[in-house]
Amino acid sequence: MAADLKFAKTHEWIRPEADGLATVGVSAYAVEALTDLVFMQLPPVGKKVKAGESIGEIESVKAVSDLYAPVSGEIVEVNTALPGRLETLGQDPYGAGWIVRIRPDAPAEMENLMDQSAYEALVKS
Amino acid sequence: MTAATLPVWWDSAADGPVNMAADELLADEAERRGGLVVRIYDWTTTTVSLGAFQPLAEAEACRSIAGLPLVRRPSGGGAIIHGSDLTYAAAVPKAHPWGGSPQALYDALHRSMATVLGEMGVEARLHAPSAADPPADAFLCFARRSPGDLVASPAGQAPSPNDPKIMGSAQRRLGTAVLQHGSLLLSANRSVGPAARHDGLAELVSGDPTPLPESGCWDTRAIVDRWLELAGEPLGMAGEFQPEPFQSGREAAIELRAARFRDPRWTGRR
Numbered sequence: 562m563a564a565d566l567k568f569a570k571t572h573e574w575i576r577p578e579a580d581g582l583a584t585v586g587v588s589a590y591a592v593e594a595l596t597d598l599v600f601m602q603l604p605p606v607g608k609k610v611k612a613g614e615s616i617g618e619i620e621s622v623k624a625v626s627d628l629y630a631p632v633s634g635e636i637v638e639v640n641t642a643l644p645g646r647l648e649t650l651g652q653d654p655y656g657a658g659w660i661v662r663i664r665p666d667a668p669a670e671m672e673n674l675m676d677q678s679a680y681e682a683l684v685k686s
Numbered sequence: 687m688t689a690a691t692l693p694v695w696w697d698s699a700a701d702g703p704v705n706m707a708a709d710e711l712l713a714d715e716a717e718r719r720g721g722l723v724v725r726i727y728d729w730t731t732t733t734v735s736l737g738a739f740q741p742l743a744e745a746e747a748c749r750s751i752a753g754l755p756l757v758r759r760p761s762g763g764g765a766i767i768h769g770s771d772l773t774y775a776a777a778v779p780k781a782h783p784w785g786g787s788p789q790a791l792y793d794a795l796h797r798s799m800a801t802v803l804g805e806m807g808v809e810a811r812l813h814a815p816s817a818a819d820p821p822a823d824a825f826l827c828f829a830r831r832s833p834g835d836l837v838a839s840p841a842g843q844a845p846s847p848n849d850p851k852i853m854g855s856a857q858r859r860l861g862t863a864v865l866q867h868g869s870l871l872l873s874a875n876r877s878v879g880p881a882a883r884h885d886g887l888a889e890l891v892s893g894d895p896t897p898l899p900e901s902g903c904w905d906t907r908a909i910v911d912r913w914l915e916l917a918g919e920p921l922g923m924a925g926e927f928q929p930e931p932f933q934s935g936r937e938a939a940i941e942l943r944a945a946r947f948r949d950p951r952w953t954g955r956r
Binding site: 571600618629 | 738864
């Protein structure tokens with residue numbers, strides 16, 4: 562897990578990039594808890610979202626979970642290869658398993674999220 | 687020490703969209719109360735509920751269910767033909783001990799039902815994956831097997847990897863709550879063609895000289911009473927049937943949400 566990641570309580574991570582965009586994915590903990598992923602629905606590019614709004618859904622054998630935007634902004638890119646290779650989410654959740662790139666409305670919003678140690682404490686609680 | 691209350695609503699029959707809408711509100715209720723809540727309900731007519739992402743084309747291609755009302759659930763899993771089953775919805779906040787991982791709530795409710803069925807003389811157990819398992823993506827829920835599904839052996843027969851599935855559940859994990867839908871198959875549904883029909887409890891115990899059902903009818907209230915008694919024990923909770931249907935006082939909110947489930951765009955989303 563990289564130190565530049567921030568986490569939402571709903572288990573999404575976000576990484577600010579040098580170009581002003583931010584990459585979003587789902588934590589390894591969440592992927593492991595869901596087990597056996599079978600389907601994923603991604604948002605369209607250009608969709609504007611508010612922090613906490615659904616940006617997609619992921620289905621495992623037992624459950625469907627919403628994916629939530631950790632910050633407000635515009636979806637500028639989606640990992641279209643992911644639905645066809647869901648195993649990537651488990652193999653490389655913080656790299657090739659990225660889900661969307663967002664142009665944040667207010668990058669400072671990321672300060673409201675948890676750092677790695679706070680997130681680890683959350684999932685251990 | 688007095689046990690905390692596990693609120694249970696036993697609702698009269700409603701159509702698919704109303705039932706799905708009520709279940710979403712049940713998740714809100716779990717959050718409001720901060721604990722497990724359960725709704726048991728029926729359907730106005732035999733109805734097929736599709737999993738959240740099952741292709742509609744698969745339902746349309748299944749001739750055995752042609753003409754039946756169809757509703758898409760917010761929860762995952764395979765299609766269920768309701769009408770000869772005991773349908774439930776249970777919800778907990780995500781912060782609840784059973785809200786963290788999908789398997790926790792699933793196993794808690796299935797294990798307690800296995801005990802109830804065992805007390806009735808039906809040898810039921812949680813399914814462990816095996817090479818004999820049917821395809822995980824079979825269209826019908828009761829044609830699938832996944833870890834934790836409840837399977838049962840026909841009366842007088844030793845447990846086998848091919849034993850039928852008798853109870854299945856699937857979840858919708860919302861922002862702060864978990865909604866679990868589930869179905870205990872009481873008997874094979876004669877409203878559908880044989881290809882979509884699965885044996886239920888009644889078929890499993892036929893030939894047994896001491897089955898609980900009288901005149902072919904299960905005492906579902908007794909099953910639910912005991913099930914929730916056992917399910918609530920580890921939480922220190924005692925099931926308490928609510929005097930009013932869950933819909934009472936929530937009619938407008940339910941109808942508002944039901945509109946989404948009636949919308950062909952929702953049903954045909956995949």
